[in-house]
Amino acid sequence: MTTKIIGKVMAIALCVSILSCKGDHEHKYHTIKDKIEAETVPYSGELSSDVYNETxxxxxxxxxxxxxxxxxxxxxxxxxxxxxxxxxxxxxxxxxxxxxxxxxxxxxxxxxxxxxxxxxxxxxxxxxxxxxxxxxxxxxxxxxxxxxxxxxxxxxxxxxxxxxxxxxxxxxxxxxxxxxxxxxxxxPAFEKRWPVRYNTQKVEERK
Ligand code: HEC
Ligand code: HEC
Ligand code: HEC
Ligand code: HEC
Known part of the structure; x- marks a missing residue:
């Protein structure tokens, strides 16, 4: 009886550990922001915007x-x-x-x-x-x-x-x-205004 229970508990423990192993690298960070900050590599290639920024x-x-x-x-x-x-x-x-x-x-x-x-x-x-x-x-x-x-x-x-x-x-x-x-x-606040493209049906209705 007790060995049966111990066996079950071990099986559950194994499952849990396998599941948590799988997701482990994702749980290294508390938030997505932490992950982005830790894994972002600053660009160090050849491209430069200098020609566009000149003006x-x-x-x-x-x-x-x-x-x-x-x-x-x-x-x-x-x-x-x-x-x-x-x-x-x-x-x-x-x-x-x-x-x-x-x-x-x-x-x-x-x-x-x-x-x-x-x-x-x-x-x-x-x-x-x-x-x-x-x-x-x-x-x-x-x-x-x-x-x-x-x-x-x-x-x-x-x-x-x-x-x-x-x-x-x-x-x-x-x-x-x-x-x-x-x-x-x-x-500093912007004035409220209608979108450039608005619902022409609504305009008709308002007339
Ligand atoms: C929230 C901060 C703030 C307050 C309050 C403020 N100013 Fe200014 N003011 C600025 C900033 C910032 C600039 C520069 C804006 C830019 O770079 O174009 C400026 C620019 C100016 C200029 C030069 C630009 C222009 O339009 O001629 C004058 C004159 C001026 N302020 C006068 C005033 C007067 C008079 C008041 C009160 C009625 C006032 N400001 C209140 C932040 C402020
Ligand atoms: C052409 C002249 C002139 C220039 C340039 C000028 N001012 Fe003035 N300003 C005045 C005079 C005169 C007064 C006071 C009399 C008045 O308020 O009419 C004044 C008043 C102010 C006041 C007080 C307003 C109030 O109601 O208490 C602020 C703030 C001010 N100026 C900011 C600026 C800033 C910032 C600049 C530069 C970005 C600037 N001024 C440039 C002439 C000028
Ligand atoms: C001394 C504090 C103070 C400073 C400095 C200040 N603001 Fe404000 N600002 C306020 C307060 C308070 C409001 C009103 C907030 C509200 O009504 O919910 C406001 C409102 C605004 C709003 C409008 C928000 C909305 O849609 O109603 C904008 C945009 C803004 N500020 C931008 C600026 C900018 C840009 C500067 C710098 C040039 C600046 N503020 C400097 C306190 C400040
Ligand atoms: C490229 C243009 C642009 C620049 C630069 C910009 N803003 Fe704004 N800002 C906007 C627009 C567009 C909105 C949305 C306005 C609305 O919803 O009516 C906004 C909204 C805001 C509001 C109101 C937010 C709210 O929840 O209502 C504040 C405060 C503000 N900006 C402050 C700033 C400050 C401070 C800076 C500089 C550090 C800045 N903005 C730079 C375009 C700009």
Whole structure:
């Protein structure tokens, strides 16, 4: 009787061990992400996107988990250098200003007024640079560092190449659009719009 039971238990144990042996290499990692990270081999072949990237003026991004390029911004901002006008304190500039505000075309539609105003990102003492919440200087070319303070999830996805858009070629070095290439920092949400191809039947019905 007992030998019968022991025999059964051993048979079950054997089955279990065979099954688990089979899947063992797959269980080395807790998640798919761990597996990808451990088994990814950086590309080291001959192909290069340099010829495709040539036309884009770029700056280098160095983050602990990756190095890539983003387009230069300072050459694109028409009112840069800011210190052409902001050579004196904001207070005295405001006192001198008559009529329309200097930046009347900029309306802040980003979070609410209790969370954010111009001084959250710009500072009168050093207008040619952006500033973090802890008053660290941030170069206009690296404005993603500003955004990442509050949008960590998108920032992490962007570093990995999942949020945003790659420019130039697919082979390294990688060039990616930076946050402000797509989002206006002053009004970052996109307007709702209809897909380019939409249901013409629905349009008829709405008439
Ligand atoms: C052509 C001149 C000019 C340039 C260039 C300029 N500014 Fe200004 N800016 C002003 C004046 C004048 C004021 C203050 C009077 C006002 O708000 O109308 C001002 C005000 C501001 C304010 C405060 C607004 C407020 O409502 O409190 C911010 C922030 C600012 N500027 C940012 C910038 C940044 C950043 C740049 C560069 C990218 C820049 N400015 C370039 C003229 C300029
Ligand atoms: C969330 C951070 C943030 C806030 C808040 C913010 N800015 Fe900016 N601002 C930026 C960034 C980033 C750029 C550079 C964008 C780029 O690279 O094109 C910029 C660019 C500018 C420029 C130069 C570009 C242009 O359109 O002329 C001016 C002027 C400016 N900001 C003024 C202001 C004023 C005035 C306010 C308040 C009403 C304000 N900003 C609030 C982040 C901010
Ligand atoms: C000080 C914190 C802070 C900073 C810095 C900041 N944001 Fe935001 N952002 C917010 C908050 C808060 C909201 C509103 C979130 C909501 O309504 O759910 C928001 C909203 C947004 C949205 C709209 C989300 C939606 O669809 O409603 C986008 C896009 C965005 N931010 C991008 C940026 C970019 C790009 C930068 C850098 C130029 C930036 N943010 C910098 C706090 C910040
Ligand atoms: C190639 C263009 C592009 C780039 C670059 C880009 N974004 Fe976006 N982002 C988008 C689009 C498109 C959406 C979706 C908007 C929607 O659903 O209305 C989005 C959505 C968002 C949202 C709202 C997410 C939500 O759940 O509603 C935030 C916040 C945001 N982006 C922040 C950032 C930050 C921070 C960066 C830079 C680190 C960045 N984005 C870079 C195009 C871009």
């Amino acid at each position: 884009i003026e770029t700056v280098l991004v160095k983050e602990e988990d990756g190095t890539f390029l983003i387009p230069d911004r300072k050459s694109q901002i028409t009112s840069f250098n800011c210190t052409e006008c902001h050579s004196e304190p904001l207070k005295s500039l405001k006192e001198q200003q008559v009529g329309k505000k200097a930046h009347w075309d900029i309306k802040l539609v980003h979070a609410d007024a209790k969370t954010m105003n111009c001084a959250t990102c710009h500072t009168g003492n050093d207008m040619d640079n952006l500033h973090s919440l802890t008053d660290q200087q941030i170069d206009f070319n690296y404005s993603y560092k500003l955004c990442s303070q509050c949008h960590q999830r998108e920032f992490k996805d962007w570093k990995g190449g999942a949020h945003g858009k790659q420019l130039g070629g697919w082979a390294p070095p990688r060039v990616s659009n930076t946050c402000v290439n797509c989002h206006n920092p002053h009004a």
